[in-house]
Amino acid sequence: MAESVAGRVFSVLDAFVDAPVTLRLTEIARRTGLPVPTALRMVRELVAWGGLERGADGSYRLGTRIRTLGAAAPCPRGLLDTALPALRALTARTGGHADVVIPAGGTALCLVTGARLPPHATAAGKVLLAHGLLTVPAAAARHTPRTRTAPGPLAAQLARVRASGLAEAHEEYHLGELSFAAPVFRAGTLVAAVSLTAPTTAHSPRLAPAVRRTAATVSRALDGQG
Amino acid sequence: MAESVAGRVFSVLDAFVDAPVTLRLTEIARRTGLPVPTALRMVRELVAWGGLERGADGSYRLGTRIRTLGAAAPCPRGLLDTALPALRALTARTGGHADVVIPAGGTALCLVTGARLPPHATAAGKVLLAHGLLTVPAAAARHTPRTRTAPGPLAAQLARVRASGLAEAHEEYHLGELSFAAPVFRAGTLVAAVSLTAPTTAHSPRLAPAVRRTAATVSRALDGQG
DNA sequence: GCCCGCGTTTTCGCTCAGTGAAAGCCGGAC
């Protein structure tokens, strides 16, 4: 991938995913494996364009141009718009927090709240993992005593998720919180997950089918709009 | 700008701003001024990276990688996270739609909805204009009979916005809709605007102070977190 | 003051990645 000018530019941008918000030139060179002068040239072009910004201290951060483009990217915007009514209905019916979640930068990104979730410890993350849209992080963090980090049981659970079309997580991310998630398809391929988070005191047998139905509704709406 | 490989890549991406969601190769070449084979090569590299996606019909759209990066862009993400509670409270109290708006790509970008607003016809846009974060577009479009397009009155209004710390727009963008906006500062410099949009039937005297208070709350929250 | 070390920036000659006109290909209209 790094064997063309374009590839080098991309790798510089990629260096900012899963990284501190600001990076110094040397750090960018290290992360991309590029020689420092080369990294400098890439970075300069990016700054001139607006894809990167240079801080007062000389460090670099992602710039407004990237943000503009990200906001113009159609799929998730359309996805959120399409999903919102169904999500609101789900919230109203269950009282939990409903969200639609996509893979982004190695983590699960909630489109409504903008939060990033650890894939292995949340229901939505497990849906995305189960279908290969995310991969289990090398060091899967243990967020609570109930977080599953061992590869074996996790893989078995993912197989069940694939088979059943439903994922759940009981206090694996935050204590006192459970979540359900179901896959959303566009034109037959998985693009996101609908997730519902609620206190563990909620009556869970009623939640799972509701999440599944909502995900199906969103999928149908996506296909309906071409 | 188009005189380097990187510049060409960027111009391809820029072609998708203010454009239909999908573009065909020929259209990209036309918009960028690139020869078709060159455009094809750029586009292919972008697709390989994930910055563009190719639709079933052969057309191109912005891809997930761009979205990932946009979500990783630090300032607005943090901004949105910090502002959300206050925005929700504002919505709850007034019934209107509350948003936080930043300058991006020459227009006002709503972080919650992702919508782009014309600077001169919306309250949030006027706040950003008044403080020089945006400039009045060369051809200021007239969206409704009440849109102000004449430079003189507009400049006077911007001066008032600066002085009062509050902007408003009455049916200047959409009929039946009014909006208020107030500036958000981080470390003393203006970074965004809080805006509230409501039907003209809303009781406006109560809205303006609420917007002002919300903006102040967000500013304080931003400064509190370093 | 001086020197050292680290990060950043500039220089410069080589070379191969990128270029784009032209030709080929495919599919749809007539």
Next chain:
DNA sequence: GTCCGGCTTTCACTGAGCGAAAACGCGGGC
């Protein structure tokens, strides 16, 4: 069948990009 428009491939030329090395700038130790 022929034409036409858009997409893709070919190919020989060339200058944009490369990166080792050198220069610069700055803080910190002494």
